[in-house]
Amino acid sequence: MGLIDLPDDVLFDLTWYLSIEDVLSLKQTCRALHAFGSSDYLWRRMIQDVELPLDLPSGVRTSSLSHDELRSAAIKAMRLDANWSRRKPLLKRVKPLVRDGNGPFVDDVQFVPGGKWLLTVQRYLQIHWTTRIVLWSLEDLENAYRVAVIETTGSHRSSSLDVQDDGQSITVVTGLSGCQEILEVYAISLQDPDDFSYHITATPPLSRRIVLPPHPRDPEQTPVIHELTAVEDVIAGTALVNEHLSLQIFLASSESGYFRWVDPEITESISISWVKLYNGHLILLGMIGPSLVLRIYKLPNAVNGGLHAGSSGLLDQGCADLGPVIYQASQELKHETELQNISRVSSPSTSSISVLMIYTLRNQPTSIGQVMRFSLPFSPRTMSFACETKYFLLSSEVWVPLAQVGPTGRAVWLDHNWETERRSLLRYHPRPCVAIYAERITFDGIR
Structure with a gap:
């Protein structure tokens, strides 16, 4: 047969x-x-x-x-x-996007998977702090152009973007600091082919503005936005709410303006670093002692109902209970003698999520990078590990801005050597049975 x-x-x-x-x-x-x-x-x-x-x-x-x-x-x-x-990736084109070398520094870059859209965030000080957010079209690399430019008052804290409505619009959520901590939501339409053909840059109107209220446990303190993530019309984030730098979680709706602080049931002392959303679940990553812990909660019906309610600007008093942990994994970090210099977390896939950490060693000539890849329970096919971790070596005296990491553990960043003032594009690519070093990316025909 x-x-x-x-x-x-x-x-x-x-x-x-x-x-x-x-x-x-x-x-x-x-x-x-x-x-x-x-x-x-x-x-x-x-x-x-x-x-x-x-x-x-x-x-x-x-x-x-x-x-x-x-x-x-x-x-x-x-x-x-x-x-x-590849050892030397084939490169279609190198195109400078932000040309003003004396202008505002690029605080953040974000790609939509597939590489069609790029978000850059800059901030600069004139009379007041101003944040400039630009959405770029990279579908035609020969003619990359600005789709939309957002100029808003306030110092940038964090941003997130999500493709909506069958690819016909992109929602941009940004956290800003000024007199208050504010979430601003912008909807950028991708439907008008005439504007695209003539490369007309849009200035999208503000569609939602949410002022962060005080946390119920610290009503006298103004919370400080730490990190944001947005999926469809749900916003999740963390904020510092007191002088002890305690990070708390909040959920909001970009559509209705609903806002709610949420409280996971945690008996240990945990420093919450990141939250992510995936398919009606909240993924929490935080430090408990020397370990990085991943916990997954299902968004409770009470919170889910509020997030998708039609009432505008609804604020629930008190903290919502996230309920029991439905999945947990942990990974011990490097030695306590090391200083965490930078950390990034990927978007989740059905099967995994990855964290990149780079440490500056005390009294050592090198730095160390660590990539932790956690298995997630959303795929029917079970991974063979709860968490796998890899280490790689870096040169000393480096600053690692604009780092990015993917759910499979691939990472890329801009390396700046302060002694030589040399900048390089480096990557980490997990390969079995290969010496673990960060690789400098060189391109055929490109210096």
């Missing part, structure tokens, strides 16, 4: 053990297996296990896409990954 003689349900069970590359090869063997490998159902299931960033808007459900659309997105992601893994 050959493969083509097996019932479809048995073949579907066998594909749990196959990669996308295997399925693509299987399709080339005969007409029957080509038809089987072109099933929408198969690709909707297979795409859930793709750990690479896919060029799919977050507002689009994979159940609404055909196998051709899903296959194209997966192949594009694998080609980008293969190029990234």
Whole structure:
């Protein structure tokens, strides 16, 4: 009996053990297996296990896409990954976007998976602090241009962006500091092809403004925004709420203006560093003693209902209980004699989330990077680890701004050596059985 003689349900069970590359090869063997490998159902299931960033808007459900659309997105992601893994990646084009060398420093950069859209954030001081947020179109690298420019009063704290409405708009949420700590929400339309063809830069209006209220436990203190993340119309973030630098979690709605402080049930002393949202869940990453702990909570119905309620500007008094932890993992950090210099956390995928930390060593000639990849329970295919960690060496006296890390542990950053004033683009690429060093990226034909 050959493969083509097996019932479809048995073949579907066998594909749990196959990669996308295997399925693509299987399709080339005969007409029957080509038809089987072109099933929408198969690709909707297979795409859930793709750990690479896919060029799919977050507002689009994979159940609404055909196998051709899903296959194209997966192949594009694998080609980008293969190029990234090269010793000298092939580079289409180098284009300077922010040209003003004497102007405001770039505080933050964020890519939408697939590389079509880039968000840059700058701040500068005139009479008052001003934040400039620019959304760039990178679909045509020969003619990259500004889609929208936002100029707003206040010093930038954190920003997040999310593709909405089947890819027809992008929501930008930014946290600002001034007389108050404020969340501002902007909706940028991507629908007008005439504006795009003439590269007309939009100035999107402010669609929602939320002032952070005092925390119930510290009503006399003004909270300070630490970090933001936005998915669809839900905003999650952390804020410093007292002089002891205690980080607390809040949830808000970019659509209704609903705001609520939330309180996870934690008996240990924990320093909350990041929160992320994924499919109705809140992912919390924080320090407990010498370990980094990941905990996942399901957003309670009371909070979920408020976030999606139609009432505008609703503020619930008190803290909402997040309920029990539904998943937990931990990883011990490096030695206590090391100083944490920089840390970044990736967006979550169905199967993993990664954290990049770089340490400056006391009385040592080198720095050390650490990448921790935590397994997540959202994929039907269970990972073989709860958390895996890798270390790599860096030169001394470096500053690592604008670092980025992906859910699979790939990381890239701009290295600045203060002694030589040399800047380099470095990356960490997890490879088995290879010496662990940060690699300087060099491109063919590019210095």
